[in-house]
Every structure is written in C-alpha cells, then in structure tokens.
Amino acid sequence: MLIAHTPDPDDAFMFYAMFEHKIKTSFEYDQVVKDIETLNKESVDLKYDVTAISANGYMHVSDKYDLTTSGASFGISYGPQVIAKKNIDLKGKTIASPGKYTSAELLYRMFAPEAGTLKEIRFDKIVNAIMENEVDAGILIHDEQLTYQDKGLVPVLNLYDEWKKYAGDLPIPLGFNAIRKDMPIEDKLKYKADFENSIKYAFEHETDAVKYAMKYSRYDDFELERKFILMYVNELSVDFGEKGRKALDLYYKRAAEKNIIKPFKPTIV
Structure with a gap:
C-alpha cells in the first residue's frame, strides 16, 4: 500500500x-x-x-x-499564525499563504478582518519572504511557528484565538x-x-x-x-x-x- x-x-x-x-x-x-x-x-x-x-x-x-x-x-490550543516585521493592519496587504488548498489559508479567509491579497509561497519560505519584503505578512504553519521570533518577527493575528471565539473548546x-x-x-x-x-x-x-x-x-x-x-x-x-x-x-x-x-x-x- x-x-x-x-x-x-x-x-x-x-x-x-x-x-x-x-x-x-x-x-x-x-x-x-x-x-x-x-x-x-x-x-x-x-x-x-x-x-x-x-x-x-x-x-x-x-x-x-x-x-x-x-x-x-x-x-487543541494552537493553530496557524499570521506574522510580520511589526504589528500592522492586514487590510489591503499582501499576505504569504502556504497554499490555496491548505487549512491555514481557508482559516485566514474565514477569520481575517480583511483577506487582502494572498500570495502562495511554500510554507518553509514564508519567513524569508517577509524578511525580504516580498510580502507584508505571512501565515505560518509547522515548526516555523516556534522559531520566527528568533528573526525579530512578531505575531499579528492568531487564527487559533479567532477559531476559539467561534467554536469554543473544539479543536481546530x-x-x-x-x-x-x-x-x-x-x-x-x-x-x-x-x-x-x-x-x-x-x-x-x-x-x-x-x-x-x-x-x-x-x-x-x-x-x-x-x-x-x-x-x-x-x-x-x-x-x-x-x-x-x-x-x-x-x-x-x-x-x-x-x-x-x-x-x-x-x-x-
């Protein structure tokens, strides 16, 4: 198999x-x-x-x-995060997405105050895309969620928090x-x-x-x-x-x- x-x-x-x-x-x-x-x-x-x-x-x-x-x-208490170089208003911004079929992009579209322009970038390249000003912010998944702050980046929107407001104690x-x-x-x-x-x-x-x-x-x-x-x-x-x-x-x-x-x-x- x-x-x-x-x-x-x-x-x-x-x-x-x-x-x-x-x-x-x-x-x-x-x-x-x-x-x-x-x-x-x-x-x-x-x-x-x-x-x-x-x-x-x-x-x-x-x-x-x-x-x-x-x-x-x-x-259960974690989920994708939107990060950037500084705390910004996401409205009208270009946002790196790990892919249009990922759960993270759909969650962003569900809960972001304004979807902005989504640009598909492979998940492990998103941090560098932000650092190089290719995008204004990015949706992080996988282990990069634990390391982005080492490069001075900051959280802008926690999609788990938005999910929790909607779904209560159900996991994301x-x-x-x-x-x-x-x-x-x-x-x-x-x-x-x-x-x-x-x-x-x-x-x-x-x-x-x-x-x-x-x-x-x-x-x-x-x-x-x-x-x-x-x-x-x-x-x-x-x-x-x-x-x-x-x-x-x-x-x-x-x-x-x-x-x-x-x-x-x-x-x-």
Whole structure:
C-alpha cells in the first residue's frame, strides 16, 4: 500500500512504527514524502492509496477519498499564525499563504478582518519572504511557528484565538489522512487499525519516534521538534471521534456562511 505523507516531524512520528516495522501490520507499506500543498494538488490524480491532506484540500477530492479518524492533526490550543516585521493592519496587504488548498489559508479567509491579497509561497519560505519584503505578512504553519521570533518577527493575528471565539473548546482542524474511496471497507479498517497502533507505539516510545522524525526535520534541535510534534500529535490523532467530527462540521459551516465554499459534509471512516 502506497502512503504519501509530509516531511513534517509530526507526520513522521505517527508513521514511525509502521515504516520501521516496529509493529505487526496487515499490509506492506511504501512511502512517498512531499509537502502538504503538493499532496493536496496531487490527490486529484489518485496517485496514492493513502495521502496526507488538508481539511480545505479534502473538499476537492471527497469523491475520490474518505477521511480516516486516525492520523489527524487538530490544534487543541494552537493553530496557524499570521506574522510580520511589526504589528500592522492586514487590510489591503499582501499576505504569504502556504497554499490555496491548505487549512491555514481557508482559516485566514474565514477569520481575517480583511483577506487582502494572498500570495502562495511554500510554507518553509514564508519567513524569508517577509524578511525580504516580498510580502507584508505571512501565515505560518509547522515548526516555523516556534522559531520566527528568533528573526525579530512578531505575531499579528492568531487564527487559533479567532477559531476559539467561534467554536469554543473544539479543536481546530488542520491536517488529515485520506484513504481511497474505492478500497474495500475491510482494507480501510485494517489500515486504520495499523495506523492507530503505530501512533500508540510512538507515544509509548516517544524518544525513539522523535529521533526517527528528526531525519525529516528542518531544525537540528531535538527538544524543539519534540515540542512541535506534541503540539499537533495528541489524543485526537489516534481517533478524533465525535469531538473531531463536530469541529470539522463547524469548520466547513463557517466557510459556507462566509460564502467561500458551498455547504459540505466530509465522508469519514
């Protein structure tokens, strides 16, 4: 079975036991590693049996894939941030986005006081784009959220805070795993059981799993990567359950209310 995931340490952490044969699995697994916006775009071609995907990107391939309740990244108290060189009014500004299909861009469009002009820049290039005045501000995702202040940049808008005002204590939906819709349900459930066991194993062998994830890391800082991983790999990552379903429903409801998307309901296994 071919699995596509991102080079982000939280993804690698969850897949550690499966790819390193630490657990018994129902299938042999091969992996492809690409950034999230590339995977969002490639999902339309059904290249992979399982793929990482954004909550936003999933809407465009819901006829081809189902979301799985395992492997999701929900922000329980964290989410994308908009940063800049100084505290600015975002109205009319050029904002770097990690991609039009990312959850972060849709959250920005949902909650920013004024959407401004969004310019797509690969997520790990956004800080430099701000520093070089290519854009006025940028939407940060992944580990860069923990390092941008080292370059003197400041937070302008915390999208988790805006989400919390809207959704209360529900977590913010970000990244997911999607499995081919045409796969037999028995195989979907076997895969999901394997992945749940892989995530549980990673929690139980945290240091080893973080060491494995470090080979994909952009920072040679074990404790930084451990902190980032545990921000987004949490109890909802094993099975996001009813809380995750409610959060997803509100995510799509808000986007529809803002006339950004048509009403949408995900298919989940």
